[in-house]
Amino acid sequence: MNSNNLDDINEMDETMDLPRVRHTPPSRKKSTHVLKKMTRSALTGWDSIAANIKNFTYQPSRHESEWLMSSLGEFYDQRWFEDILMMVKGGKEASVYLCRSSVQVGVPLIAAKVYRPRRFRNLKNDHIYREGRSQVETDGKIILDDGKLHAMAQKTRFGMELLHESWLGHEYKTMELLAKAGADIPRPYASGANAILMQYIGDEVAAAPTLNTISLSSTEARVLFERVVHNIDVCLKAGRIHADLSAYNILYWQGEISLIDFPQAIHPDENRNAYRIFQRDVLRVCEYFAGQGVHSDPLGLARQLWLAQGRRIAPEIDPLYLDPEKREDRRAWEKQGRS
Ligand SMILES: Nc1ncnc2c1ncn2[C@@H]1O[C@H](COP(=O)(O)OP(=O)(O)O)[C@@H](O)[C@H]1O
Ligand SMILES: [Mg+2]
Known part of the structure; x- marks a missing residue:
C-alpha cells in the first residue's frame, strides 16, 4: 500500500461518500438482552430516582439532573445502583458516571455511559459504519417495520430517535458479543434507551x-x-x-x-x-x-x-x-x- 492509500484512510471521515447498499437480510436470532422482559411502562422509573437524587453523593446541575433521571431512572428502579458517586468523564456527546451498585448486583461499582440526546446526529459519514448492519432497537430486536426503516432513511425526527437508539443498541450488542468471545472489554450489564451499564474499570478514587x-x-x-x-x-x-x-x-x-x-x-x-x-x-x-x-x-x-x-x-x-x-x-x- 502506498502513502496515498494511507492518506485515504486518515481522510476517510472527511471525504467518503459511497453509494448506499441494501440492508443485510435480517437475522431472527433471539436477543439475550437484559431488559427484554420489561414492559414499556416500567422503563421510566422517574419517580423513585427523582425522590432520591438529592441524597446522591454526586450532585448534578439542574439540567444534568433531569437528563440523568430520564436516562438512569429505569435502572435505579430495578435496583442496579443506589448512588452516583462521581462523573468519570463528561463530554458533549456522552458522559460516564461511577455508581455504587445495589448488593444483589454482585460487584460494588458499575459504570453508566449516558448519551446526549443528539450523540449520533453529528457522527460524520455515519452510513460508512452503518453499511451492512441491521438496525436494532435498544432491546436488541432488529427493526423490520417498513415505516420505521423509512423514517430512519428519511432522517425524520422520529427516524433520528430510532437511529440514536439503534447506535446504542448496536454498541451494547457488540459488547455482549465481544465479551463472550473473550475480548478484554468491560462486561456489559444492561442497556436502556439512553444509557449502558457496564463493568467499571478503576476504583473509588479514580477511574x-x-x-x-x-x-x-x-x-x-x-x-x-x-x-x-x-x-x-x-x-x-x-x-x-x-x-x-x-x-x-x-x-x-x-x-x-x-x-x-x-x-x-x-x-x-x-x-x-x-x-x-x-x-x-x-x-x-x-x-x-x-x-x-x-x-x-x-x-x-x-x-x-x-x-x-x-x-x-x-x-x-x-x-x-x-x-x-x-x-x-x-x-x-x-x-x-x-x-
Ligand atoms: N467501563 C469504564 N470504566 C471506567 N471508565 C470508563 C469506562 N467506560 C468509559 N470510561 C471513561 O469514559 C470516557 C468516555 O467513554 P467512551 O465510551 O470512550 O465514550 P465517548 O468517547 O463516546 O465519549 C472514556 O474515555 C473513559 O475515560
Ligand atoms: Mg471514546
Whole structure:
C-alpha cells in the first residue's frame, strides 16, 4: 500500500461518500438482552430516582439532573445502583458516571455511559459504519417495520430517535458479543434507551486512565502491544472491527488493558470499507506504541491479521448488495470479476 492509500484512510471521515447498499437480510436470532422482559411502562422509573437524587453523593446541575433521571431512572428502579458517586468523564456527546451498585448486583461499582440526546446526529459519514448492519432497537430486536426503516432513511425526527437508539443498541450488542468471545472489554450489564451499564474499570478514587495519557516502560509496552493486537484479532474472529480504535479508547488499569467505545464497530464481511477501517485501527494503535518504543510495521501487521483468517484484501461484495440499475454498482461488479 502506498502513502496515498494511507492518506485515504486518515481522510476517510472527511471525504467518503459511497453509494448506499441494501440492508443485510435480517437475522431472527433471539436477543439475550437484559431488559427484554420489561414492559414499556416500567422503563421510566422517574419517580423513585427523582425522590432520591438529592441524597446522591454526586450532585448534578439542574439540567444534568433531569437528563440523568430520564436516562438512569429505569435502572435505579430495578435496583442496579443506589448512588452516583462521581462523573468519570463528561463530554458533549456522552458522559460516564461511577455508581455504587445495589448488593444483589454482585460487584460494588458499575459504570453508566449516558448519551446526549443528539450523540449520533453529528457522527460524520455515519452510513460508512452503518453499511451492512441491521438496525436494532435498544432491546436488541432488529427493526423490520417498513415505516420505521423509512423514517430512519428519511432522517425524520422520529427516524433520528430510532437511529440514536439503534447506535446504542448496536454498541451494547457488540459488547455482549465481544465479551463472550473473550475480548478484554468491560462486561456489559444492561442497556436502556439512553444509557449502558457496564463493568467499571478503576476504583473509588479514580477511574482507569486512557492509554494515551500513560507512559509505559519498554517491557510493559511490548507486552501490552501484543495484548492489544491479540484483542484486535479476537474481535476480528468474532466478526467485529472496532472502527474507532486508538489509545483514547483503551483503558489502562493495574497492568491490563480494556477496549471501550463500540458504537461504530463494523462487520468485516459486510462493509466495503472494512479493510481500510481495519488498517486505520491497527495504524493508530501502532502509532501510540511506537511512541512507547515498540516499533512495528502497521500495514504488514494489518495484512497478516486479515489474511490469517482467510479474508481477501479486496473483499468481494455479495451480489445481493449490488443494484444492476446503478452504474457504480455495475462497475464494482466488473472490477470484482477482474480481481
Ligand atoms: N467501563 C469504564 N470504566 C471506567 N471508565 C470508563 C469506562 N467506560 C468509559 N470510561 C471513561 O469514559 C470516557 C468516555 O467513554 P467512551 O465510551 O470512550 O465514550 P465517548 O468517547 O463516546 O465519549 C472514556 O474515555 C473513559 O475515560
Ligand atoms: Mg471514546
